[in-house]
Amino acid sequence: MKKRSSADIDQAVVNVWKRELGQLSTRNFAHRFAASEDLVSRLEIHKKLEKHDGCVNTLSFNAGGDILVSGSDDLRVILWDWETGRDKLSFRSGHANNVFQANFMPFSDDRTIITCAADGEIRQAQILEGGEVKTILLGKHEESQVHKLAIEPGSAHIFYSCGEDGVVQHFDLRTRSATELFTCLCVDDLKGYRPYVPLNAIAIDPRNPDLFAVGGMDKFAQLYDIRKYKWDGSSDFGQPACYFCPQHLIGNEDTGITGLSFSDQSELLVSYGDEFIYLFTQSMGLRNPPFPSSSFMVSMGSDTSKVEPGSIASSSSMDLDGKNAPQVYMGHRNCETVKDVSFFGPRCEYVTSGSDCGRIFIWKKRGGELIRVMEADKDVVNCTEPHPHTMALASSGIEYDIKIWTPKAIERATLPTNIGQVCLFHSVCIEIHILKNLLIAFDLMAWLDPVIYEIR
Incomplete structure (x- = not known):
């Protein structure tokens, strides 16, 4: 067992002493304890929730934190008592394709759930007395998958959707109507593929609900202010x-x-495919869209343009001109699927993401230090959903189950020494598998076999 350092013990004693003298409020004392790195190092599987018959694409806790809602490729939505591992309610979503998002609406007594899916539909599920569920079609993105919804903080009625058609829609459950706000346009589509951005993610600033960010198949996260919209x-x-x-x-x-994810301090977390995760403060926003320049290179302790995803590198927060640059989080692999990214901890002290190597990665928000890696799926982890009040975490991916993580391990976990190489090798194996299937189709396996032997 790894012993706690004397510095950790000394700090714990000091915090207790400050609380007893009234120099540290009970709330701040509880937050410091809940955000302890020691708890992160003791996360282990508490329960496996097993009832879905397909990949689990979405996880979300209710406001009280006692119920977890999940959605899957099997077109079902399930409500769980996650502490006991028992399913409370399972129902057909009404969608015709994979369910990508399912969320409780606030102040609905956990009886109103909104969903979106690969069929482009946005639906409302109303849980009636006796457990019967009524689903209603609220809107649709034509010929487009819808990956994400964003609920206005503190509202029981307002939420947004974004789709691969580049459209952002506004919904009000009081009227059950959808308002098309705009189509997100490319800033500099150098290859001329399309004028709009197929959107994967949308998030609302909890400190200022008038602001929301969208992101998709483009390198820019774009921030909008709903107050600029004229409803006429x-x-x-x-x-x-x-x-x-x-x-x-x-x-x-x-x-x-x-x-995309906003912290309680209005910081914006952005996860890139085939790249890394970055944390932006509001002051880092660019008022006008910049265009490529040979001088646009960021220094983060090493040349990130030469760092492969799946490797671990040092980082700093200054660019070549001495200006603020976003904090970077490295080590995971994000190439195969559309992955979430989340803050973790009572005051967003950590950043967490899934990876193509089947692991969960947790970094310190400040400094970007990777502090925990957990085996969570045989293939890919797509969702990591923090509990709203405690240091518990739910995860899901290609496997059909959901894993609940709580800090109950007796021994503190340590980082694998070869995690970067493992992630990179896993990605290479996936690419070889795809190539192998193509070559089998064209009867060219005799050419690939010697290559696979040399890699192994």
């Missing part, structure tokens, strides 16, 4: 308030955004 349709509401992008990615057409 008299204004052109399509111009972002500002843009967020690491400087070295400007002009890069080979990456896009898979996940």
